[in-house]
Amino acid sequence: MSAAEKTDKREHILIVAEELIGENGFDGTSVRDIAHRAGVNLAMISYYFGSKEKLLEALIEFRAGYSYGILEELNKDQTLSPWDKIDRLVDFYVDKILTNLRFHNIMYRESINIRSDEIRDRIIAIKMRNLEQITRIIQDGQQKKLFREVDIPMTVGSLMGTISSYTQAKPYGCQILALGYDVNDETYRSKLAPRLKAHLKSLMRAHLDIANLGLPR
Amino acid sequence: MSAAEKTDKREHILIVAEELIGENGFDGTSVRDIAHRAGVNLAMISYYFGSKEKLLEALIEFRAGYSYGILEELNKDQTLSPWDKIDRLVDFYVDKILTNLRFHNIMYRESINIRSDEIRDRIIAIKMRNLEQITRIIQDGQQKKLFREVDIPMTVGSLMGTISSYTQAKPYGCQILALGYDVNDETYRSKLAPRLKAHLKSLMRAHLDIANLGLPR
DNA sequence: AATCCTCAATTAAACGTTTGTTTAATTCAA
DNA sequence: TTGAATTAAACAAACGTTTAATTGAGGATT
Secondary structure: OOHHHHHHHHHHHHHHHHHHHHHHOOOOOOHHHHHHHHOOOOHHHHHHHOOHHHHHHHHHHHHHHHHOOHHHHHHHOOOOOHHHHHHHHHHHHHHHHHHOHHHHHHHHHOOOOOOOHHHHHHHHHHHHHHHHHHHHHHHHHHHOOOEOOOOHHHHHHHHHHHHHHHHOOHHHHHHHOOOOOOOOHHHHHHHHHHHHHHHHHHHHHHHHEOOOOOOOO | OOHHHHHHHHHHHHHHHHHHHHHHOOOOOOHHHHHHHHOOOOHHHHHHHOOHHHHHHHHHHHHHHHHOOHHHHHHHOOOOOHHHHHHHHHHHHHHHHHHOHHHHHHHHHOOOOOOOHHHHHHHHHHHHHHHHHHHHHHHHHHHOOOEOOOOHHHHHHHHHHHHHHHHOOHHHHHHHOOOOOOOOHHHHHHHHHHHHHHHHHHHHHHHHEOOOOOOOO
């Protein structure tokens, strides 16, 4: 077997694991489920990854960089105004999270019960890096006297949390969007994305605009 | 054994189950864990609840009404302005969710993987009821020409999601709040609550105020 | 007042599965 | 022919649930 084929097989297992763990949780997914759905022998998972927990670590590592780069580019871009950057930030995160819906749910769900220090620290590090990038964008707008003073980590929490509240509760989201009970991920995303984007852009404009009032009257 | 003692025992099991499931998830918690921590015999859980899944149903039923009443009162109160109601709404939800942190996480986490139709429908019904109450408050403010037109379900998502993003990722939240790694729930709540409240009140004011801009410029 | 009866509460033990992981044998391309 | 890849089988432990025996308080009978 060639090296490429081996990598493909490893990745194939990771992608299948992402599907299943994203749907049923880490403890709700057995290595037999993963092996069966991936069409590989049960022992291959220990062979490739060592253990079920290390499979999860490998999955996080595999997807960890999925947001890197774009945020950096956004920060470096001198032609965009801070407002444009906020709009692009919203578009980027809504699209990114909704197209990686399964992995995003894993990141949020499995970070509650700290399985291992490595996994916990890895997840925190990813979130911190994102926070730093967004902080720069907002501070840029503040220096240019366009944005007012806001609690940046909480603002990022509002941005991510709004999206997460609909990724983590699909049946509820379907009800809100007037969709059927068991609509597929693609349909859900296509209905949800524009509504989330419109809301978040409007929310962020009102929240950040230095001309707007935000303090108790 | 008296009826009161029996109820106490049943409730005690539910409270212990809430702790463990909130910490380790439904699949990450065994009935043996629950029985041991509650100090009861393993078989008592089947005896009282029938099965592990029905224990979860009983837990949701036990805590389901924990937000009811207060929202109704808020709506009926004629002396409060819509802005006051929004402030109280924020205070109420932050306090409610942070003091019922474990149960809140269960509600959000277990609603992803639909275990049974009963549990799924129960969770959706609870969320829908909350949405309706908040909708009335916002519509009241709109009729009085204080609030602008906003996407109400998305706004509620922002409110809940912001809070959830910090309840579901305590290690990350500790980092943000500059707390130690393993701080107890009470300390976490006392540091997080005022910051969440201040941010959300400011956010909601800017978002809802009819005088503010929210559209793309 | 002492005895018996009843039935819910409680227990230890066992049930049959399923779990993650390992072993030892086999395959097969280089 | 070598060694990595793959397999079926087995492993012990943990799982949710059930069983059958025991306890013990409360009402009825003598």
